[in-house]
Amino acid sequence: MTISNLDRRGFLKGTTAAALALGLAPRAMAQETPKRGGSVRIGHSGGATSDTIDPATYTGGPVVTAMLGGVCNNLVEIDETGAAKPELAEEITPSADARTWTFKLRKANFGDGRAATAKDVIASFRHHMGEDTKSGAKELLKDVTDIRADGDSVVVFELASGNADFPFVAADYHLLIMPANEDGTLNWQSGLGTGGYTLEEHEPGVRMRLKRRDDYWKSDRAWFDEVTLLTINDPTARQNALVTGEVDIINGVPTKTVHLLQRRPGIELVEVTGSAHFPFPMHCDADPFTDVNVRLALKHAINREEMVEKVLRGHGTVGNDHPIGPAYRFYNAELEQRAYDPDKARFHLKEAGLESLDVTLQTSSAAFSGAVDAAVLFQESAAKAGIKVNVKNEPADGYWSNVWLKSPFCMGYWNGRPTEDWMFSMVYAADSSWNESHWQNDRFNSLLTEARVELDQAKRAEMYGEMQQLCRDDGGSIIPMFSNFIDGKSEKIRHGALANNRFLDGWKAIERWWMA
Structure with missing residues (x-):
């Protein structure tokens, strides 16, 4: 076959x-025919003086964009x-x-x-x-x-x-x-590497310079004559560099400043729905979260639409208490979307034998940008359901080592993973060291094992669809929203259909984009 x-x-x-x-x-048809030529400059976050081109050391940043999308x-x-x-x-x-x-x-x-x-x-x-x-x-x-x-x-x-x-x-x-x-x-x-460019210069944490190869085996890729990646970690400085014309492309535009770029002539945003999401894990082996009705009450007590609008400023989509968003292959679009419903929250409290609920939610700016604001919004929406959420703002320094995986109720962030199995196995499997909600569901774990080896796409879709439902209805994580990937570019830079697995066209902008 x-x-x-x-x-x-x-x-x-x-x-x-x-x-x-x-x-x-x-391939999807582009709006215009790509052409070779030009030198492009990219302002990139994540660079460090400790960067090397040893692929075992890659964590992100300009090295990955250069090597994955250009040299190799x-x-x-x-x-x-x-x-x-x-x-x-x-x-x-x-x-x-x-x-x-x-x-x-x-x-x-x-x-x-x-x-x-x-x-x-x-x-x-x-x-x-x-x-x-x-x-x-x-x-x-x-x-x-x-x-x-x-x-x-x-x-x-x-x-x-x-x-x-x-x-x-x-x-x-x-x-x-x-x-x-x-x-x-x-x-x-x-x-x-065997990619469309050769590495001509690498000054770690400062710049990387690539030159196009004339003998690249992909005839429809690698359009720029030269590519320069500049490390600009500060988002404000990165945006200023784009606005002043010092660079042609930047990655990672913060949602709070998107509106500033939108008003600039000659600047365009590149935005796709991504897999990044913001879980609020509850330890399923710690009271009161041992009761699934308590977990459901909290899930119904959060206003997802409001959170997307105010925290992400509309640059995202509502979550459904499982980590598989629209960007995934086996996303279950038929699964009913959970909505803010104080009455249902009260119903589940009564099912748990409670008239009210008092919980502490630990958060920090380290969890994600806007995490503290999101916690306060949750506090306000939950109050209407008779749930008191005490927001405890923890220091950013040490949050991931002192709070995450240790607190019975906190906030976190995941950038997503390429496949459902990858995401589920890393965070939701019973034996995972990063099972942040301490959730154990026999049916879920059985499906996880079965789906991993199943080669029939229809059967896999059915399995992963059920696993998303199990997370939503029994799991220990509230997942209210997914964020978009947002990059910025000069209007003179063109591209075709965009990948949504990472920013900069899946880290492939160097190979796939071109200059008008």
Whole structure:
């Protein structure tokens, strides 16, 4: 069976076929034909003097945008539709139980002209594996039991258990393909990749400069002649740089200052619905949250629409007490949206044997921008349901080490993850070290295991839909809203359809955007 991509609704529909060739998905038509040329400057947050181009050290910032979106390729990439599609891989073949994954490589050269081979792929993955590595991708690859080459152009991955989302793992921003040394280790120091640009300059925490390659294997990508990424961590300084023309693109426009950019001629906002969300976890093993009716009372006592409007200033969507938003492949759009309803909150209090409720909610500006304001809004809406929410504003310094995971009721933030399994496994599985609500639901955990190995897209959609409902109706987290990703750019910069998995077009703006 051959399909075009791993689309938003899953893949491998209705089959246990042993082989599947994955081709390129059709691209959305842009408003105009892209053209080559021009030098673009990007004002970027997250840079530090400690930055390196070692992919094991990546946490975000200009290094990731430069290396993921410019210098290197992955075996798989996430496109503008949210699909995982072959990139440096040409075909992807899973076994029927999703435990063996075979990647056939396309012909592509590194920046020095040498062909990329299976040896380079193996070195790139093994760099993040083993006891000694401190890579952020180590946990993602813990189930990989073996990687082997079958000639120069085929790589086979063996997993301890089936994982239908393994192509999404291969698209992780740490897992860039770089050249191998003779001894099989990764030569990341070379700064070489198979992407559309070469790395010409890197001054950590200051600037990165890239130059377009004329021999890039993607003929419809990498349009700029030169790209310069400047570290500008302060959001006000970043916006000023865009307004004054010092840079052409910036990432991460704060919602509180969006209106200022909207009024500027020649400036355009780039905004997409993202997966970032703001949970209020309640420890399900601590009173009074052990009673599901108490949890439901609190969930009905929060005014989600008001919170989106006042905290996110309209730049987001209401949440439904589960972490899977519209940006995900298996988002359950048919699940009834929970609304603010003081009467239902009172009903559930009575079901719990209570006439009123008094709880303390710990928060901090460290949780997310606007967290304290959100807590106060919750306090006001809950009061109308006979619930007293005592807002305790904690110091920003040490909030994540002293409050989060320790407080029975606090506020947090998650940027989301590429797949439902990834998000659920990290935060909602009973055995997860980051199970912030201490929630345990046997049905949920059973579905989580089953869905991970299921290759039928319709069945997976049904499973993940039920898991979203279980989180909503039994889970220990109130999730009132999802925020958008907002970037800014000069009107002279153009782009096609936008990815919504991260800012800057899924960190791919360098490759996908062009100059008018």
